[in-house]
Amino acid sequence: MPLPRIALAGFMLESNGHSPVATEAEFEALGYFGGNALAEDLAKPNPRASATMIGFVEGMNGGRAWTLVPIAAAQGGASGPVDQTFFEEVLERLETGLKAAMPLDGVFLSLHGAATATGDFDPDATVLRLVRSIVGPDVPIIGTLDLHANVSQAMVDLADALVAYLTNPHVDMRERGRECAAIMRAMLGGMRPKSAFVKLPLIPPSITQNTKSGPYADIIRYGQSKLDHEILNVSICSGFTLGDTPKNGMTVTVTARTSAERAREVAFDIATTCWADRRRYVPKMTSLEEVTAMALAAGRDVKKPALLFADVADNPGGGGRGNTTWILGAFHKAGAEGVLLGIFNDPALAAEAHDKGKGAAFTARFNRDEADQFSKPFTAEATVEALHDGNVVGRRGVVAGRSLRYGKTALLKVGGVRVVVISIRQQCCDPVAFEMFGLDIAKARSVIVKSRGHFRAGFDEFFADGNIVEVDVPGLTTPVLSRVPYRNLPRPIFPLDPDASWTPT
Ligand SMILES: [Zn+2]
Structure with missing residues (x-):
């Protein structure tokens, strides 16, 4: 046969x-x-x-x-x-x-x-x-x-x-x-x-x-x-x-x-x-003001539980650019300490960090090449702490065991925030995004991830559900549907039209 x-x-x-x-x-x-x-x-x-x-x-x-x-x-x-x-x-x-x-x-x-x-x-x-x-x-x-x-x-x-x-x-x-x-x-x-x-x-x-x-x-x-x-x-x-x-x-x-x-x-x-x-099906999120205060408090008192902040509105896994700066800007300005942020998509910045080399101090210009309305520029003094070619294997969760390519990757220290900058846009769903640089996630006071939810399967060993906070900031993947400028959606549709009806036919 x-x-x-x-x-x-x-x-x-x-x-x-x-x-x-x-x-x-x-x-x-x-x-x-x-x-x-x-x-x-x-x-x-x-x-x-x-x-x-x-x-x-x-x-x-x-x-x-x-x-x-x-x-x-x-x-x-x-x-x-x-x-x-x-x-x-x-x-x-x-x-x-x-x-x-x-x-x-x-x-x-x-x-x-x-x-x-x-x-x-x-x-x-x-x-x-x-x-x-x-x-x-x-x-x-x-x-x-x-x-x-x-x-x-x-x-x-x-x-x-x-x-x-x-x-x-x-x-x-x-x-x-x-x-x-x-x-x-x-x-x-x-x-x-x-x-x-x-x-x-x-x-x-x-x-x-x-x-x-x-x-x-x-x-x-x-x-x-x-x-x-x-x-x-x-x-x-x-x-x-x-x-x-x-x-x-x-x-x-x-x-x-x-x-x-x-x-x-x-x-x-x-x-x-x-x-x-x-x-x-009702989303519950926390304002930027509140999460900034939470990050400051976690940074000051190591007896408090560490927190994971999910930037759900800028999830590359839903079409987000992976580069909005609301949370980074607020935490940096407030002086939050012990913060990890991953993974920020900015090929120009990653390339510049590679050119300058490990240990270099420079003025990091985030989003210099970006056109999207939500990807605002952000500038801050930074140090290149480490560099990587971006070729890794997923360790835990949805991409475990698969080869990943982040492109040229750099670890930048921006005040109290360590930012992992990548060159191939994708969400942060695996701890390897930080561990590739030898960072110990268990020692961070706050971790910001650009991901809507897949991070949960990767970071669950560090953060219980109660220590995960979904942040309400603008972005291409906001769960607040009333903010999405729909053009082609069939209407009426729930929850945008609360009175939408359906009967089995
Ligand atoms: Zn999916």
């Missing part, structure tokens, strides 16, 4: 509707692979490829022999809408690769699900449509989705199964990849699953979507309680609220082994339960 030939491809981008256009350079920096490069990467001990793809390969390798057919993967992290010309280049690469690889027995796609392109509101569906048009109606197409995916009916119709993460922070990406491998095996054996899809007019603010506790934890748990001999997968995507697309909204996708009707029943039941709970 010939070995099953399974193609692997990826397109991952979370598009903030108000962030600058995502360019090819950003994809190149975070992982843009052709077929051979993808196969080479996946064979390494610490790949850069998505954890879902790694998990899928692990899952398939756990069973009978198969032939891995690597096609291409484009990983863009979170940014604005992808440049249409570059997106079409990715499509062309996928098309050429898939056509050359035929015949195929299955396709695994690592998707994010919340991408937009400058000329396409649903590029994830466009990728799926392309793949379907090449492999035909009978070849299984199974994909993973981020829990923040803005899922469309078209995406569900074009795939055989879409499997979303169950955790936020996303610590189950590998596991979901392995789940897709199990579904792929079952489909190779003849199973043809049926899916149902429900979208709610609900966009829960980002920081209300943690899965440890709260309304989203409850609905995820409720969804999983529906799994049985017939219900194969329940994916409840909170959606990416900052996506600003006509397809925004929380979704329930249920995949059944055989019965479309059972899938529909379960999907409507979960959606109804979720809708009834919508008023619990």
